[in-house]
Amino acid sequence: MNETAPTFDDVRDAAARLAGRIVRTPLLRHRRLDEVTGATVLVKPEPLQRTGSFKLRGATNAALLMDPEARRGGIVTHSSGNHGQACAAAAHMLGMAATIAMPSDAPAIKVDATRRWGAEIVPFDRHGVDRDALAATLAVERGATVIPPFDHPHVIAGQGTVALELLEDAQALGLALDAFAVCTGGGGLTAGCVLALEALSPRTEAYAVEPEGWDDTKRSLEAGRRLPNTVTGSGLCDALLSRQPGAITFPINHRHLAGGVAVTEAEVFRAMRFAFEHLKIVIEPGGAVALAAVLAGKVAAKGGVIGVVVSGGNADPAVFARALAA
Template sequence: MTDTLPTFDDVRAAAERLSGRIVQTPLLRHRLLDEIAGATVLVKPEPLQRTGSFKLRGATNAALLLDAEARRGGIVTHSSGNHGQACAAAAHMLGMKATIAMPTDAPAIKVAATRRWGAEIVPYDRHGVDRDALAASLAAERGATVIPPFDHPHVIAGQGTVALELIEDAGALGLVPDAVAVCTGGGGLIAGCVLALEALAPKAEVWAVEPEGWDDTKRSLEAGRRLPNSVTGSPLCDALLAKQPGALTFAINHRHLAGGVVVTEAEVLRAMRFAFEHLKIVVEPGGAVALAAVLAGRVAARGGVIGVVVSGGNVDPGVFARALAA
């Protein structure tokens, strides 16, 4: 891996590389959502992506850039589910082996989906094991390459295709985003989106949205340096439970983000229900936080245009039932 920051040109190249290998997800709108926000709201629904989340974009882009020798060794990563499933799918697509270290408390639906792509699953204790060290050890044993969940230039560039598509599809409607809300864990998705927005919609305010108790990006932006999470928040939004912002992702995000906002567990569950009832999509908790922020008025552009990245839909059935009952 290189520590060179990716650029907008890398996002453009990733889009070309990924053409035909991923779904170009549509934009969704709803009159009620516009009324609640007092704005034109454009929802980017990555639950409709193959594997059910945006993660397929970055994982596939990184895998495609491996040389022939690296492909023979296969890939390794650590993930609570979405990135692991994406790496497994990318490896399957390219005829490679994949080994995925997954925490023992990862949602069963995500573990099963990852295994279905033919990946080897290595369980670990989220609270007692250094996942980066574990991934490095597994890669060394197998002669494989680690594709980390967010702090990698090729992963970041691939995730940026989300915003690239959003901007281009909005433009086809004669619209330019005034604000964009993005679900944020380690920061790879929002960093990639920043690269696209800086180039194509530089006046748009970009907001990192995090669940209560896991607001490392918000606090880091305010402090001007990376700060870790205290691991005291709810595990509901399992897709966003990063230890701290990535070094590469924060280097990109701190220069452009308008700030960070936090949503409560109740607001996340309400957003999941709203998405199901009105947008007709199934959204996991971590994928719903940006929508929750717009519904709660924490990201606003009254009279303007708001882009909302709904990042994933791989939700445990019991958790989804809880959201519908909220």
């Protein structure tokens, strides 16, 4: 793997490479959202992306940059669902095989969606197996290339197209972002987004948002070094349960982020319900944390403009029902 940290030029190149292969998701606004926050809120709704999350951007960018020999071996990755589905979709698009190691407790909706793209699913114990080692072993066995969920320059660059599009569309409306909230697990989406913000909107204060008990990025930013999760939080936000910030992603995020915030389960459920009732979109728990932080006033810009990434919509039906009933 090329461990060179990506730049904004890589994000811009990824946008050109992905044109026509992904959905350029729109900006959403709602009067009620502005009223609740006292700000102009611009929502980037990645549930409307093919595969239902932003992950398709990074996976497709990385797959397109594989050389012909590597493509013959196919793709291997590990994922709780969204990245696995994205890799499976990218592999299908390019005529490659895909092997996805998924936690045995991953939501069935994500496992089934990944399998439908033709991928081989290898289940593993989330708490007892080294997922990176497992992916490496599977890649050797299959002669395949590992595309990690977040700690890869091509993946980070692809994810950064989320903020690039948001900023371009905001500019077309004559708006400049004062604050930006992004859902954060291992930090790939966050890192790509802050590269775009640094280049195009350097005065914007960007915040990483995580679920309580899985706030490794927040604590790492405060400590100035990577800290692991202590696995004390619930598994509700399954898409964000990384072990620690990435070796590539954290230096980028540490350099550019204004800080990190954590949200509660109740705040996540409120955001899921709000998005369903007012924005008319379905959000999974991990994809809702940034909106949750904005609704709770944990990322605020009274009288200003806030950009918020809703990162995924592959919600387990039973969990979504809990959100609506909460």
